[in-house]
Amino acid sequence: MSFKELKLIEPIQRSLLAEGYSKPTPIQEKAIPALLEGKDLLGCAQTGTGKTAAFAIPILQQLSTERRSSKERRLIKALIVAPTRELAIQISDSFKAYGRNLGLKTLVIYGGVTQHPQTRDLASGVDILVATPGRLLDLINQRFISLKNTKYFVLDEADLMLDMGMLKDVRKIITYLPKDRQTMFFSATMPTEIGELANSILNNPIRIDITPVSSTVDIIDQEVYFVDKVNKINLLIHILKDKKIDSALVFSRTKHGANKIVSSLEKIGLAAQAIHGNKSQNARQLALNNFKERKTRILIATDIAARGIDIEELSHVINFDLPEVPETYVHRIGRTGRAGLGGKAISFCDYEEKPLLRSIQKLISKTITEVTDHPYPLVDTTIKPKGRSVRGAYASNSSRSNTPKSKDTKTGKIRREKRANEPKKKTNGKNVHWTSR
Ligand code: AMP
Numbered sequence: 509m510s511f512k513e514l515k516l517i518e519p520i521q522r523s524l525l526a527e528g529y530s531k532p533t534p535i536q537e538k539a540i541p542a543l544l545e546g547k548d549l550l551g552c553a554q555t556g557t558g559k560t561a562a563f564a565i566p567i568l569q570q571l572s573t574e575r576r577s578s579k580e581r582r583l584i585k586a587l588i589v590a591p592t593r594e595l596a597i598q599i600s601d602s603f604k605a606y607g608r609n610l611g612l613k614t615l616v617i618y619g620g621v622t623q624h625p626q627t628r629d630l631a632s633g634v635d636i637l638v639a640t641p642g643r644l645l646d647l648i649n650q651r652f653i654s655l656k657n658t659k660y661f662v663l664d665e666a667d668l669m670l671d672m673g674m675l676k677d678v679r680k681i682i683t684y685l686p687k688d689r690q691t692m693f694f695s696a697t698m699p700t701e702i703g704e705l706a707n708s709i710l711n712n713p714i715r716i717d718i719t720p721v722s723s724t725v726d727i728i729d730q731e732v733y734f735v736d737k738v739n740k741i742n743l744l745i746h747i748l749k750d751k752k753i754d755s756a757l758v759f760s761r762t763k764h765g766a767n768k769i770v771s772s773l774e775k776i777g778l779a780a781q782a783i784h785g786n787k788s789q790n791a792r793q794l795a796l797n798n799f800k801e802r803k804t805r806i807l808i809a810t811d812i813a814a815r816g817i818d819i820e821e822l823s824h825v826i827n828f829d830l831p832e833v834p835e836t837y838v839h840r841i842g843r844t845g846r847a848g849l850g851g852k853a854i855s856f857c858d859y860e861e862k863p864l865l866r867s868i869q870k871l872i873s874k875t876i877t878e879v880t881d882h883p884y885p886l887v888d889t890t891i892k893p894k895g896r897s898v899r900g901a902y903a904s905n906s907s908r909s910n911t912p913k914s915k916d917t918k919t920g921k922i923r924r925e926k927r928a929n930e931p932k933k934k935t936n937g938k939n940v941h942w943t944s945r
Contacts, residue, residue, distance in 0.1 A: 509531060509537050510532075511529070511531070514532060514536075514537070514541060515541075515544065516540070516565065517569055517573075519609035519610055520565060520569055520572075520606060520610070522609055523606050523607070523608045524561075524565075524606065526605075526608070527605055527606070532558070533557055533558035533561075534718055535551065535553050535558055535559050535562045535716060535718045536558050536561055536565070538562075538714075538718075539551065539559075539563065539566070539714075540562060540565055540566050542714045543562075543563065543567075543690070543692065544566045544569060544570070547690075547712075547713065547714050548690060548692070548693075548710045548712065548714070549563070549691075549692040549693065549710075549713055549714055549715075549716065550706055550710055550713040550714070550715045551692065551693065551694045551716045551717075551718070552694075552695065552696065552698070552715075552716070552717040552718065553696075553716065553718040554839060554842050555817075555818060555839070555842065555843075556818070556843070557718050559664075560598070560599055560602045563588075563662050563692045563694075564599070564602050564603050564606050565606055567586045567603075567636070567660045567662075568606055568607040568612065568636075570659075571585055571610075571612055571635060571636070572607075572612065581633045582613055582632075582633030582635050583633070583635075583654075583657040584634055584635070584636075584654070584655060584658055585636070586635065586636040586637070586658065586660040587637050587639070587655060587658045587660070587661050587662070587685070588603075588636070588637070588638045588639070588661075588662040589640070589641055589644065589662065589663050589664065589678065589681065590638065590640060590664045590665060591641070591664075591665050591668045591669045591672055591674060591812075592640065592668075592812065592813065593618040593640055593789055593792070593793075594783075594792065594796060594813065594814075594817050595664065595817065596616050596617075596618050596639060597616055597618075597638075597793070598817065598818055599616075599664065600614050600615070600616035600636075600638040603636050603638065607636075612635040612636060613633065613634050613635050613636070614634070614635065614636040614637075615629050615630065615634040615636070615637055615638070616637075617630075617637065617638075617640070617643050617644065618639065618640040618643050618789065619640060619642045619643040619646075620788065620789040621789050621790075623643070623646070623647065623652075626643070626652075627647065627650075627652045630647070630652050630653060637653070641669065641674045641677040641678050641681060642674070642677060644681060645677050645681055648681070648684055654684075655681075655684040655686075656684075656686060658686060658689060659686075659688075659689050659690060660689065660690050660692075661682075661685055661689050661690070661691045662691075662692040662693075663678065663691075663692070663693050663694065663709075664694045665694060665695065665696070666693060666694065666702050666705065666706070667695045667696055667697045667698070667702050668696075670699060670701055672812060675705065678705075679705070682709055691709055691711070691713075693705075693710055696835060696839065697835050725841060727851075728842075728844055728851050728852070728853050729852045729853070730841065730853045730874075730876045731852070731853070731855070731876065731877050731878070731879050732854075732857050732865065732876045732877070732879070733854065733855070733856050733857070733879050733882055733884075734857050734858075734878065734885065734886035735856050735858060735882075735884050735885070735886055736884070736886055736887060737858040737859075739884040740828055740829075740856050740858070741768075741772045742883075743856060743882065743883075743884045744758065744826065744828060744856075745773065745776060745778065746882065746883060746884070747854065748773070748778055748806060749778075753805070753823060753824050754802075754805070754821075754823040754824075755799065755805055755806075755807075755819075755821075755822050755823050755824065756805065756822075756823070756824040756825070756826050757799075757807050757814065757819065757822055757824070757825050757826070757840075757843055757844075758780075758806060758807065758808045758809070758826040759808075759809060759810070759814070759825070759829065759831070760808055760809070760810060760828050761810070761811075761829035761832070762810065762829075763810055766782040766783075766784050766808045766809065767782055769828060770782045770808055778806060779804055779806065780804065780805075780807070780808055781794075781795035781798060781799065781804050781807055781808070782795065782807070782808040782809065783795050783807065783808075783809045783810075783813040783814065784809065784810040784812075784813045785810065785812060785813060787813075792813065795807060796817065799819065800819055800820070808828075811831065811836055811839075811840070814840075814843075818843075822843050822844045822851065823844065823851060824844060824851070824854065825840055825841050825843050825844045825852070825853045825854070826853075826854045826856075827841075827854070827855040827856060828856055829861070830855060830857055830861045830864040830865060830868065831864070831868075832864065834864070834867040834871040835871065837855075837868045837871070837872075838872065841853035857886075
């Protein structure tokens with residue numbers, strides 16, 4: 509199918525051509541006709557599927573046909589709410605790119621920066637507003653923003669908003685929207701609260717469930733390295749020294765952990781930058797731009813800071829820590845392997861993370877290939893030799909921790925005693941997977 513067959517107007521077709529898009533992605537094929545008919549949409553799709561264009565194109569096309577006399581002030585007709593600043597900027601950039609021939613004005617607003625430039629831009633009139641919930645609500649309360657003319661409303665990455673404690677703000681924002689509007693709702697997973705929110709704001713929506721989790725990950729070469737927690741940083745350095753890694757996005761579970769990784773890498777002369785919630789907006793954007801422009805090869809990120817961020821031709825994703833929620837693994841590794849290019853995802857797994865690895869493998873219905881030939885194999889520092897706890901003792905003695913307990917000469921795998929007290933598998937009862945329709 510072509511964009512022409514989707515009945516897109518010529519100025520949009522031209523901008524898509526300029527973007528290098530030759531044909532619509534599956535979500536675009538399904539969503540664009542329904543949205544052009546004015547239907548509501550409930551979408552389950554990850555980043556990398558082209559979901560931004562799937563909602564941006566029909567909004568732009570509908571807005572461009574609603575004429576406004578040159579003297580009439582621009583009023584906010586479309587509102588897109590996204591959980592993170594980076595995601596909001598990315599969405600706004602997409603609207604600008606696809607709508608470059610339409611003469612519409614897009615503005616992005618987010619917190620963590622002074623509000624004056626944003627209120628000044630709002631005052632001069634805006635057609636499309638992309639916003640994070642907190643700043644949006646702030647500016648509504650200060651009467652800088654009125655949503656009473658909004659006809660198109662998009663809620664993107666709703667489950668992440670739940671995780672980030674933003675649902676109260678989102679519910680409040682919705683009360684300012686006119687009832688007569690078109691609503692598009694996107695969420696990768698469907699916890700109960702999100703399902704209820706979707707039901708309460710959508711009107712007889714079409715439902716699109718793109719890419720069952722496994723097909724996205726199939727084209728990505730996945731490996732797991734079993735390694736003790738204390739040796740993860742050494743293993744990371746060992747892997748990053750491999751020149752074949754063009755660009756690596758490294759995931760850390762915590763902000764503190766991300767900072768520690770950056771300083772360890774910098775100590776040995778590997779330039780890296782971090783993005784997480786404690787960094788200023790400018791620092792995050794700068795780090796992201798440097799990475800996208802290949803000025804830095806290594807970006808360390810927490811899930812919240814990195815979710816939804818689109819990076820072209822990312823060669824490697826490294827899970828320094830495994831995520832607590834298995835679906836997050838799929839979101840993380842989906843950053844590589846874009847546009848069918850393939851890519852590599854490397855995961856580190858320490859003893860305590862083994863249950864997390866099992867949950868991930870169950871979700872993706874696949875056993876991740878184990879790399880046994882590396883200098884820091886897991887020897888399990890929690891084992892008690894001679895009845896004494898050595899947790900941390902091996903940690904302070906890297907030569908001991910690097911020495912395998914015993915090695916199978918055929919497989920090269922490290923043997924360790926079977927333990928009676930394997931940690932219980934952690935499950936996330938909240939996240940229910942959506943099924944395809
Ligand atoms: P998204 O899922 O919206 O984050 O989009 C992921 C990436 O796919 C972005 O880099 C888009 O520029 C790109 N993209 C979106 N639609 C198409 C298309 N029809 N053809 C090629 N690339 C696309």
